[in-house]
Structures are given as structure tokens and as C-alpha cells.
Amino acid sequence: MTEHAAGATRDRSKRLDPADFIKANLRLSPVPSLPEIGLYSAHPGSGLRRLLEPDDGTDDEATEPQPPYWAYAWAGGAVLARYVLDKPLTVAGRRVLDLGAGSGLVGIAAAKAGASEVIAAEIDRNGIVALALNAAANGVAITAIGDDITGGPPPAVDLVLAGDVFYGQAVAQRVIPFLDRCLGAGIEVLVGDPGRAWLPRPRLRLRGEYQVPDVGGNGGGEPKPSAVFAFVREKAG
Ligand SMILES: C[S@@+](CC[C@H](N)C(=O)[O-])C[C@H]1O[C@@H](n2cnc3c(N)ncnc32)[C@H](O)[C@@H]1O
Numbered sequence: 001m002t003e004h005a006a007g008a009t010r011d012r013s014k015r016l017d018p019a020d021f022i023k024a025n026l027r028l029s030p031v032p033s034l035p036e037i038g039l040y041s042a043h044p045g046s047g048l049r050r051l052l053e054p055d056d057g058t059d060d061e062a063t064e065p066q067p068p069y070w071a072y073a074w075a076g077g078a079v080l081a082r083y084v085l086d087k088p089l090t091v092a093g094r095r096v097l098d099l100g101a102g103s104g105l106v107g108i109a110a111a112k113a114g115a116s117e118v119i120a121a122e123i124d125r126n127g128i129v130a131l132a133l134n135a136a137a138n139g140v141a142i143t144a145i146g147d148d149i150t151g152g153p154p155p156a157v158d159l160v161l162a163g164d165v166f167y168g169q170a171v172a173q174r175v176i177p178f179l180d181r182c183l184g185a186g187i188e189v190l191v192g193d194p195g196r197a198w199l200p201r202p203r204l205r206l207r208g209e210y211q212v213p214d215v216g217g218n219g220g221g222e223p224k225p226s227a228v229f230a231f232v233r234e235k236a237g
Pocket residue numbers: 069070072073074075076077078099100101102103104105106121122123124127147148149150162163164165167171174
């Protein structure tokens with residue numbers, strides 16, 4: 001991006017209110033494979049680039065904007081949400097963390113399935129706004145955390161749901177030690193994933209499989225096999 005273009009993007013993002021932008025430019029529509037849940041989703045006319053900002057929140061023009069992951073339902077989140085809605089005892093009466101919440105899809109499913117409390121952790125500030133709008137649109141309460149909690153201790157929850165968080169090496173390298181600390185604190189961890197490159201396969205035990213659409217094309221790709229796994233402790237030795 002040229003200096004001029006970067007400055008123009010930054011100036012526009014200063015003017016735009018993310019909640020107003022999302023309500024005006026994204027469509028509140030049912031999620032394919034999850035008709036129980038509606039999300040504000042991007043479409044070809046959304047013009048999402050107008051809302052992008054540097055991913056560390058600084059004015060550093062060298063920083064690439066964080067892609068708007070929150071504007072789509074990812075296969076890993078969709079499969080986890082489907083699993084939770086089909087097996088509500090997984091979450092019923094339990095305190096749940098939706099890690100890497102994006103749109104909030106997984107946390108919304110957990111709340112609808114009877115979780116006693118849902119916390120959603122998402123580092124993208126626009127994502128925090130989107131997931132709050134999505135929670136309200138689905139009539140559920142979710143507490144959003146915009147800080148990166150993966151460097152700290154586990155929160156007070158019974159279950160972590162991690163939907164599609166193994167898409168990049170750097171993210172996986174932060175998430176795996178955090179999930180290990182969660183296991184160490186007695187917290188159950190479930191992962192939803194369509195087989196991304198950084199999925200820690202030796203640490204996973206299959207719980208369920210579904211065909212769900214992944215992000216692609218106009219925000220709704222072809223169904224692909226995706227799975228829910230229990231994340232387990234590393235074998236000693
Ligand atoms: C591929 S998206 C999946 C979103 C959602 N779970 C779903 O399946 O639709 C991954 C999300 O994880 C978020 N993320 C990455 N690192 C994170 C971290 N350390 N803490 C919280 N969220 C993080 C990204 O901003 C992004 O929204």
C-alpha cells in the first residue's frame with residue numbers, strides 16, 4: 001500500500017463507527033448448516049476494506065491490517081457450533097470460553113444450548129463489535145474480551161471451545177500453550193477444524209464429524225469435511 005493509500009484508509013477508519021458500518025453494510029442472515037443462528041455476514045458489496053485498520057491498533061503505516069475474519073463463519077467454528085447445538089449437554093450449565101471468537105458463532109451456539117455463562121476472546125476490535133451485534137441479534141448474552149488472553153492464566157471457565165484457530169503458525173504457537181494451561185487447570189478443551197495446516201493432530205481425539213461450508217467465494221464456500229476434537233495432554237516421554 002502506498003503512503004497516501006495507507007493514510008486514506010486510516011482516515012476513513014477513524015471516521016467510521018464499526019457498529020454503524022456493520023449494520024449498514026453486512027447482511028444479517030442465517031449461517032449455512034446452522035439455520036438456528038443469524039450473523040452479520042460480508043457479501044460482495046460490503047466494502048469491508050473501508051473498515052480495516054492496523055492489527056496492533058497503532059498508527060504504524062508499515063503494519064498490515066488484520067483481515068476481517070469476524071465477517072465470516074469459518075468451517076472450524078461452524079462444525080463446533082453444530083456439535084454443541086446437537087449435543088447441548090456438552091455445554092449445559094457450564095461456563096464456556098469461545099477462544100478466537102470472530103463473529104461469535106461458537107459462543108452464540110453455546111449460549112443457545114444452555115451454557116450458564118459465555119466469554120468470547122477476540123483480538124480484533126471490529127470483531128468485538130461484530131460479535132456483540134451478533135449476540136444481540138440472536139438474543140443471547142456474551143461477555144467479550146478484546147485483550148489477548150493467551151499469554152496469561154486460564155479464565156474461570158469449565159470448557160474452552162476453539163473454532164478454527166490453527167490457520168497460522170504464530171496463532172497456533174500462542175494458542176497451544178494456553179490450551180495446555182487450561183487442561184492443567186482442569187478445563188475441558190474442544191477444537192473445531194477442517195484440517196488447517198497448523199492443527200496439532202497428535203494432541204486431538206475425534207469427537208464428531210460434519211460437512212460444513214467453509215469461507216470462500218462470496219463468503220459461503222462448498223461444504224467440506226470438518227471435525228470436532230478433544231484437545232488432550234501431551235504424552236509423557
Ligand atoms: C479463522 S477465525 C475463526 C473465527 C470463529 N471462531 C469461526 O470459526 O468462525 C480466527 C479468529 O481468531 C482470532 N484470534 C487470533 N489470535 C487470537 C488470540 N490470541 N486471542 C483471541 N483471538 C485470536 C482472529 O482475530 C480471528 O478472528
